Amino acid sequence: MSAVLPLPDLPASRIADDGSAVVRVLSYNIRSLRDDLGALARIVRACAPDVVCVQEAPRFFRWRKAAARLATATDLVYVTGGATACGPMVLAPLRAHVEHTEDLLLPRRPGLHQRGLATAVLRFGRTARLGVVSCHLSVNVEERLAQGRLILRQLEKQGAPHAVVAGDLNDRPDGRTFRLLAGELQDGWTTAPWGREHTTRLGDPEQRIDAVFATRGVEVLGCGVPMGLPGVTEADLRAATDHLPVLAALRVPAAG
Template sequence: MTTEKLDDLPASRTEPDGSAVVRVLSYNVRSLRDDVGALVRVVRACAPDVVCVQEAPRFFRWRKHAARFARAAGLVHVTGGATATGPMILTSLRAGVERTEDILLPRTPGLHRRGLATAVLRFGPSARLAVICCHLSLAEWERHEQAGAVLKRLAEMGEGAAVVAGDLNDEPDGRAFRRLAAELRDGWATSPWGGENTSPARGPRKRIDAVLAGGAVEVLGCGVPAGLPGVTEADLRAATDHLPVLAALRIPAAGLKGAG
């Protein structure tokens, strides 16, 4: 795990031309079963505009637990949680919410049902971003199908700028990951920043969590924020069993052509 100070990731801002730099964080929080204080410190240090959460609370009083976590992290709940079987989207107050939808994917007997948390967000007057938060199946054949469902839903959302973030349960050479990366840009492969591997949090060996950009989104940097000022190795190990992925993305204003 890197310990260098990573203070070069672009900060959130809205440009004079209406485009926006947006920080997106993807994080499997293991149903808040670990050190929530450490988790909150990591999230706050990342200063995200959007947080795509996997394994959000899903059972007794889940809304209360999700709201408490969001509030502690300086964020608001937008959509997802139990209604999407785990994926959840939180945002800072900077984001305007255009629309949201939670989608349940087909159920396979004997396997945990999966879902998608989706939202269209606006930054500044006209920079719009379609967001899908996902947590794909442990079964190889099923997650490949779910990757296709993610791409189908993204196309249905009809936005020119998009991001998919989540726990893919698949490495870059896996079929599901490759299916997504064939149509979207893998953030780490496009503009690596910070660390690479995300699982397990203690001694990470695999990159199974990712932020992928679509359409007019420009990836300015993406990776595990180990070493980012305020993010300590102790907190990353204590917060949950995955490491987070943080990306800085440039979203064009409506009518502007993105960098691709």
């Protein structure tokens, strides 16, 4: 197994005197918890997130119990999503105040999986409000593009002054849907690269198909795969699931 170089951490969560907040957002496809929950939990805890956008959360038999088990293992609480969003889910620590949640089912093409969005509006401190969309997009090119357009419309409907979209896009940066989102939002890795770029499982062909995007008013302080972050080991990354996580630190302005 190759050595992993130590990775300096991103800025820690904090509320500034002006009301702005540094918010750490983690996006992670967990493959329905079919792998090593202990490894997965260690990675999530080491990332110290304020928001976790989960993809492929358990969504069938006793899915709420599985979601609670994941939240307990990661020292977080369930916010929204899971079966009600066909896989995407949002978790957060108690310091995040939940203002609103909504799970949306997306239009489905015959023969393809049902997809959905887990969405929330969270507040950090007194005035830093952040819309959140966790997504897992289609493997079909045309359906995926339509889903990307619906995500942008959903951001407008949320009414939050700032927002983040995070998830498994099933698309690469040169793809139509990735370029659509990156054209309207800030692609975290492109804006402030940190850590590793590619998000496919170690040993698989290197691709960046998972991403964190932020609206223009948000300052991206760093974004990438936290490989080498203290507490995130290569062994755990291999054991936890078949994707690598994406961690971003964002400075969210106070609402005017």
